[in-house]
Amino acid sequence: MNNALHAFNKNLERMRVMTRGWALIAALLVSGMMALASPVSAQDFNFSNVSVEGNQRIETATILTYLGFGQGEAVTAGAVNDAAQRIRATGLFEAVDVVPQGRTLIIRVAEFPTVNQIAFEGNSRIRDAELGAVVRSQPRRVYSPSQAEADTAAISQVYADQGRINATVTPRIIQRSDNRVDLVFEVFEGGLTEVERISFVGNRAFGESRLRRVLETKQAGLLRALINRDTFIADRVAFDQQVLTDFYQSRGYVDFQVQNVDVSLTRERDAYLITFNVQEGQKFEFGNLTVTSEVTGADPAIYEDALRLRTGATYSPELIERDITRLELLALRQGLNFVRADPRVTRNDRTLTLDVEFALVNGPRIFVERIDIEGNNTTLDRVIRSRFDVVEGDPFNPRQIRESAERIRALGFFGTANVDAREGSSPDQVVIDVDVTEAPTGSLSFGGNFSTDNGFSLLARFNQRNFLGRGQSLSFSVQGGVDNQNFSFSFTEPRLLGRDLSFGIDTSYRSTDSQNALYDTTRASLRPRIGFPISENGRLTLYFAYDHTEVTNYTTTGAPSPFILADEAQGGIGTSALGYGYSYDTRRTGLNPNAGVLFRFGQEFGFGDSSFIETTAELAAQTSVLSEVVTLRATIEGGLLSYTSGDSRVTDRYFLSSGTMRGFEPGGIGPRDDTFGSDKDALGGNAFAVVRLEAEFPLGLPEEYGISGGVFLDYGSVWDVGSSAGPVLYDDFTPRTVAGVSIFWNTPIGPLRFNYTEPLDVQANDQIQQFDVTISTDF
Known part of the structure; x- marks a missing residue:
């Protein structure tokens, strides 16, 4: 027992000695490290000389400015390191090494080379200038x-x-x-990654083909080499979402x-x-439509009469905005400033109607201090200011400012146009x-033109929609073909005297030769106008x-026509006339976004070598049915020449072209000379x-091809020569009827229409044209 205890104590003492030994060793090591570290961390440098090596273009003095300390100044090792980092941060050097050697600080640098030139290789789709x-x-x-890496990313984004x-x-x-380099961007363009398919999920009211027509993004089709809208652009898709929302909401789908x-x-990434x-x-x-007033002097009954909305019409926010504008303008005309029409909508889910209460309230009394315009390098300030209904000092109306912004964009003069309001001096x-960005507004084109009526012709045209930055339009064209020659010039000032009053002048010269008739004609015209x-x-x-018109060089293979001879004998005839034209168009402002009406009526009162009254009228309507898949159009058109002195000539009468009535050549129907042995010349008519x-x-x-079909039926006639020079065929109303099918093709050069016609009711001497190509338009 005692021996064991003694052995235990002895071992314990030995362990205490060893512990004290290890502790002493650890203390000595820590003391040694601190002794070594202390002088370094606390060391101060004092450089009497700074030497810069390796710099060729960069001045030594420039490099020394980044040190942050001067010669003879005490600095720490950390300060020396910071100086090295500042020199590297300039981006001027490929390598920087700062080495203290006694009382001398040596700065060794390796400069980046200078860019000698920048070049692009492998690019064929995008020009060097665009990449540059x-x-x-x-x-x-x-x-x-x-x-260079940032430039690479920018080119890739293009x-x-x-x-x-x-x-x-x-x-x-x-x-x-001389330490120069050429920077070359090697481009591998790869294939075009197109939008292969645009589809919709959740649509019931409208089919995919109708919705795809709304979008700016298009599917790739036959014309993918010419159409740029079939490529994916994120911003464009974001815009399409808003357009799609506007499309539905304007048709009553408020949710x-x-x-x-x-x-x-796709898997191939193409x-x-x-x-x-x-x-x-x-x-x-729309359900109940009412007007209430919180403004003294504003009678709700008067304002309710100004509403254009009607109960039962399809709900549309745009239509509400238009009636708000009407009510606020009415308040201004009554001398009531700062009146706001606040639409308060009550939803009726059971009847699927929305009641709208237009509350007339007093808005904040804020005035327009000034209008600042920037970015218009070409367009004059007054052209932009003319789009505003307000001037400095007028009451401020946010809705008017938004409408003014839309009118500025509608000019088509600017790539971007931003209109914002901010607090003024109080x-x-x-x-x-x-803030606007100018866009090109002029064009100069040379090319060819073809129509089945006039054949092939060469064309040169100049057009400027913002002439000298004044908002004026100027255009002229020269066209020459085998059968006719045309020259036209047109100028329009849209804001005469700073008002919504347009002034313009049109002049033209047209001549035809015997390639398309048995006689030649010339016609010169001058028309100044205001609207x-x-x-x-x-x-x-x-x-x-x-x-001024003239008929010349009449030749015939048969008996001469007394009508044409009489017209040629009169020589050149000049006539003057005063006229007016009225147009009424609801295609963009009506209550139904799928329908519209266009009405035109005009009269011309002639005097001079002959006196006449010419009356023309046209009524056209268009609507979309079957979820806007099918478009229906109807047009009634007519004209009447009534002479009080003198008589009409072949250059004055109506000849129906394929644009007016399909299925016939120009002059293919209507009155004809019935002189025995004559060529049955077409004489035209005073009425159609x-x-x-x-x-x-x-x-x-596939919708992306831009091809659709159609059917049509035309019924009409031209009649009444008005002269008794000889016998006439079909001088009375002799109707013709034709039916046909059409192919519509939206191409990058314009919408084309191909018509194939089958005559149902024609006369023996009519000249039928069963196929024609025209530029397709709405009505």
């Missing part, structure tokens, strides 16, 4: 690897914006003498939402697949800032017209009337 515009590296500047997401860009440097847009690439997931909701109509003053609105949808134009009915519908082809 996004590159920030510049010749005769220091080469920066980070900037290609991505054009649908070439697989394009690769590699920056290369070629060493030159419509684009829940998400799924954009994916095409995008875009899917719009939508929720339509229910379709609503809380009751606002400054309206207009102004007389209602929301109506506009009136007043004009003076001078025409035509009814055109047509329907346009999809053919089941």
Whole structure:
């Protein structure tokens, strides 16, 4: 027992000795390390000399400015390291080494080379100038690897914006003498990544083909080489979501939402697949429409009469905005400033109607301090200011400013036009800032023109929509073909005397030769005009017209026509006329977004060598049915020449072209000379009337091809020569009827229409034209 205890104590003592030994060793090591570290961390440098080595272009004095301390000044090792970092941060040097050697600080640098030139290789789809515009590296500047990488990303983005997401860009440097390099961007453009398919999920009211027509993004089709809208651009898809929302809401679907847009690439990464997931909701109509007033002197009954909305019409926010504008303008005319029409909508889910109460309230008393315009390098300030209904000192109305912004954009003079309001010199003053970016407004074109009526001709045309930045339009064209020659000139000042009063002058010269008739004609015309609105949808134009016409070189293979001989014998005849034209157009402002009406009526009162009254009228309507898949159009058009002295000539009468009545050659129907042995010359008529009915519908082809079909029926005639020079065929109303089918094709050069016609009711001497090509238009 005692021996064991003694052994235990002995071992314990030995362990205590060893512990004290290890502790002593640890203390000595820590003391030694502190002794070594203390002098370094606390060491101060004092350099009497700074030497810079390796710099060629950069001055030594420039490098020394980044040190942050001067010679003879005590600095720490940390300060020396910070100085090295500052020199590296300049981006001027490829390598920087700062070495203290006694009382001398040595700075060794290796300068980046200078960019000698910048070049692009492998690019064929995008020109060097376009790529150079996004590159920030510049010749005769220091080469920066980070900037070269940024330039590479910018070039790749340019290609991505054009649908070439697989394009690769590699920056290369070629060493030159005197520490210079050529910076070359090697481009592999790759294939075009198009939008292969646009589909919709959740749509019930409208089919995919109708919704795709709304979008700015298009599917790739036959014309993919010419159409740029079939490439994927994220901003464009975001815009399409808003356009799609506006489309549905203007048709009563107030709860419509684009829940998400799924954009994916095909496995080969050569095409995008875009899917719009939508929720339509229910379709609503306008319910009760009332006006209440919280403004002294504003009688609700008077304002209610000014409403254009009607109960039962399809709900549309745009229509509410228009009636708000009417009410607020009415308040201004009554001398009531700062009146706001606040629409208060009550939803009736059971009847699917929305009651709208237009509450007239007093708005804040804020005035327009000034209008600042920037960015218009060409367009004069007054052209932009003319789009505003307010001037400095007028009451401020946010809705008027938004409408003014839309009118500025509608000019078509600017790529972008932003209009914002900010607080002015005091809380009751606002400054309206207009920031625009100029866009090209002129064009000069040379080319060819073809129509089945006039054949092929060469064309030169100049057009400027913003002449000298004054908002004026100027155009002239020269066209020459085998059968006719045309010259035209037109000038329009849209804001005469700063008012909504347009002034214009049109002049033209046209000649035809015996290639398309048995006689030659010339016609020169001059028409100054003024136009102004007389209602929301109506506009009136007043004009003076001078025409000089002549018939020459009449030749015939048979007996000569006494009518043509009499016209030729009169030589050149000049007539003057005063006229007016009225137009009423609801295609963009009506209550139904799918329908519209166009009405034109005009009269011309001639005097001079002959006196006459010419009356023309046209009534056209268009609507879309079957979920807006089928478009129906109907047009009634007519004209009447009534002479009080003198008589009409072949140059004055109506000849129906294929644009007026399809299925016949120009002058193919109407009165003809019935002199025995004559060539049955077409004489034209003093009256015509035509009814055109047509329907346009999809053919089941991919929508991106832009091809649709149609059917039509035309019924009409031209009659009444008015002269008794000889016997006449079809001088009375002799109707013709034709039916046909059409192919509509939206091409980058314009909408084309191909018509194939089958005559149903024609006369023996009519000249039939069963196929024709025209530029397709709405009515």
